[in-house]
Amino acid sequence: xxxxxxxxxxxxxxxxxxxxxxxxxxxxxxxxxxxxxxxxxxxxxxxxxxxxxxxxxxxxxxxxxxxxxxxxxxxxxxxxxxxxxxxxxxxxxxxxxxxxxxxxxxxxxxxxxxxxxxxxxxxxxxxxxxxxxxxxxxxxxxxxxxxxxxxxxxxxxxxxxxxxxxxxxxxxxxxxxxxxxxxxxxxxxxxxxxxxxxxxxxxxxxxxxxxxxxxxxxxxxxxxxxxxxxxxxxxxxxxxxxxxxxxxxxxxxxxxxxxxxxxxxxxxxxxxxxxxxxxxxxxxxxxxxxxxxxxxxxxxxxxxxxxxxxxxxxxxxxxxxxxxxxxxxxxxxxxxxxxxxxxxxxxxxxxxxxxxxxxxxxxxxxxxx
Amino acid sequence: xxxxxxxxxxxxxxxxxxxxxxxxxxxxxxxxxxxxxxxxxxxxxxxxxxxxxxxxxxxxxxxxxxxxxxxxxxxxxxxxxxxxxxxxxxxxxxxxxxxxxxxxxxxxxxxxxxxxxxxxxxxxxxxxxxxxxxxxxxxxxxxxxxxxxxxxxxxxxxxxxxxxxxxxxxxxxxxxxxxxxxxxxxxxxxxxxxxxxxxxxxxxxxxxxxxxxxxxxxxxxxxxxxxxxxxxxxxxxxxxxxxxxxxxxxxxxxxxxxxxxxxxxxxxxxxxxxxxxxxxxxxxxxxxxxxxxxx
Numbered sequence: 237x238x239x240x241x242x243x244x245x246x247x248x249x250x251x252x253x254x255x256x257x258x259x260x261x262x263x264x265x266x267x268x269x270x271x272x273x274x275x276x277x278x279x280x281x282x283x284x285x286x287x288x289x290x291x292x293x294x295x296x297x298x299x300x301x302x303x304x305x306x307x308x309x310x311x312x313x314x315x316x317x318x319x320x321x322x323x324x325x326x327x328x329x330x331x332x333x334x335x336x337x338x339x340x341x342x343x344x345x346x347x348x349x350x351x352x353x354x355x356x357x358x359x360x361x362x363x364x365x366x367x368x369x370x371x372x373x374x375x376x377x378x379x380x381x382x383x384x385x386x387x388x389x390x391x392x393x394x395x396x397x398x399x400x401x402x403x404x405x406x407x408x409x410x411x412x413x414x415x416x417x418x419x420x421x422x423x424x425x426x427x428x429x430x431x432x433x434x435x436x437x438x439x440x441x442x443x444x445x446x447x448x449x450x451x452x453x454x455x456x457x458x459x460x461x462x463x464x465x466x467x468x469x470x471x472x473x474x475x476x477x478x479x480x481x482x483x484x485x486x487x488x489x490x491x492x493x494x495x496x497x498x499x500x501x502x503x504x505x506x507x508x509x510x511x512x513x514x515x516x517x518x519x520x521x522x523x524x525x526x527x528x529x530x531x532x533x534x535x536x537x538x539x540x541x542x543x544x545x546x547x548x549x550x551x552x553x554x555x556x557x558x559x560x561x562x563x564x565x566x567x568x569x570x571x572x573x574x575x576x577x578x579x580x581x582x583x584x585x586x587x588x589x590x591x592x593x594x595x596x597x598x599x600x601x602x603x604x605x
Numbered sequence: 606x607x608x609x610x611x612x613x614x615x616x617x618x619x620x621x622x623x624x625x626x627x628x629x630x631x632x633x634x635x636x637x638x639x640x641x642x643x644x645x646x647x648x649x650x651x652x653x654x655x656x657x658x659x660x661x662x663x664x665x666x667x668x669x670x671x672x673x674x675x676x677x678x679x680x681x682x683x684x685x686x687x688x689x690x691x692x693x694x695x696x697x698x699x700x701x702x703x704x705x706x707x708x709x710x711x712x713x714x715x716x717x718x719x720x721x722x723x724x725x726x727x728x729x730x731x732x733x734x735x736x737x738x739x740x741x742x743x744x745x746x747x748x749x750x751x752x753x754x755x756x757x758x759x760x761x762x763x764x765x766x767x768x769x770x771x772x773x774x775x776x777x778x779x780x781x782x783x784x785x786x787x788x789x790x791x792x793x794x795x796x797x798x799x800x801x802x803x804x805x806x807x808x809x810x811x812x813x814x815x816x817x818x819x820x821x822x823x824x825x826x827x828x829x830x831x832x833x834x835x836x837x838x839x840x841x842x843x844x845x846x847x848x849x850x851x852x853x854x855x856x857x858x859x860x861x862x863x864x865x866x867x868x869x870x871x872x873x874x875x876x877x878x879x880x881x882x883x884x885x886x887x888x889x890x891x892x893x894x895x896x897x898x899x900x
Contacts, residue, residue, distance in 0.1 A: 251737070258848075373880075373883060376883075377826065377876055379830040379833055379834050379879050381833075381853065382872050382876070387859060388861065389861075392861065393860070393861060512838060513838065517857070531749045532749075532839070561822075
């Protein structure tokens, strides 16, 4: 098993190198000269040449690539063309701001999804299930920003419960002393509970937006998984043994666990990359809005840095996921020991339709043997 | 444990026949009326934008009528620039729906053959690794970067969305090919010497196209949302051109002041289109299930 985990890590490292190459290649192809963008349309050729030399853009392609690879592996992501601030520094101060609403949002989504999905599975075909299915289709059809705007309209404009969508701190809050660079962490460290409270109050609507948006896929997965397992022999047996409903539910849930964890990682990656949308609705000073700004301006190091960090985070998530699933699910371990099994030669092939992956891309990080 | 504690799926506790028939009539996704309505919306909205006379010029700002509430002359009100929301909402369908459908078609054309042939061999493995790497990249960022890369017109949005959506079809058709490749008839076809191309399309794909079609419809619905999200962020659209996403972005600031119409109507139109596509997908799915059961 250790060998399996090590092989996953090795693959992840290779993918990371590929990702660095890809982010370099993708961005090098951007049209327009950054020097022209930086200086405006009236720049003299001499100025452009000077800026190009300053940014290292006059060197040949291969040299730039090797240089970039070396710097990136050392953890230096370069400096923004426009503001001159260090990209890795920016990411370190902004990523916590994004995580402040993203992680609670995903946990909220998991809770809502599990609760609703379980209810729907247990009351299959009845009112609660019908309502759940309808709710899921409505939520699935709703893009994130629509949900965010709807919540804003209801809770800020109509009910006056939520604060205005103007970032993390209001102008009346005293920003905490700078220690780590991220406002939320600093406030906790400095013990400024009023600032923490303010941040939490402002984060409430983004959290609910995330929670509702991602609850639908979770709920759907839980419902489908539980429906299958509730009709399976092992649950029938558990019931026949006279286990309490709660215990039966626990056994049923342990079967859905793997899929749920896969979803958690997939959705985390999706949420990070979609952070720009929520952040632009709520004017949140996170990593998403910053990267979008960089992309729109053609700020090459910012784009590269963002693509890399997002990709690396997802890869890390996949490796953790594979490890966890192998640890938790004995069935996958058996497959590794038996090594590569010839697919579908043993089983009679089912000519039925293949179950379509529900949301977004199919789980990529499932146990592959 | 009591009878009530058992799930409804246990045999003997199912809904009775007449109750189910009633439910089918009310809730069934393949309800003919619903499907007809859905198709009418998806096909009709762009046609209406192209051929029907709009009450106002969707691009003409009227400085005397800024932020007017819905009423007699302006059915859906006017936005912050004084442009008629109704005309713009309809006009936007001309761009949004065809772009979403074209992107889906393109990703189908690219993704399905890749998936059908990526089942085995070094090349297949390589293709799947590349697809995995793509899945690790942030979707919106790929879309934004590629639109930026290409210049930023409607065709570039099509390409970007297709790039984002194609991996899904690769996976799906690959899964189908994997499941079907040891089926009797596929083995028979190979035994009598059919070419791989013929097997892939005539034998494997023909038996899996339903799933792909359902996924394609869902992808189109998804693409509508993604396009709107991109336009909402200001990518892939030039300001006066109306698209639902851009209109929602314009209306957002009015929404916060309490003037809901400029954002609400494009949102409704978009949700209507997405919902219609979902209904169509559901209907196709039910149809396939019925065919499968009849076999």
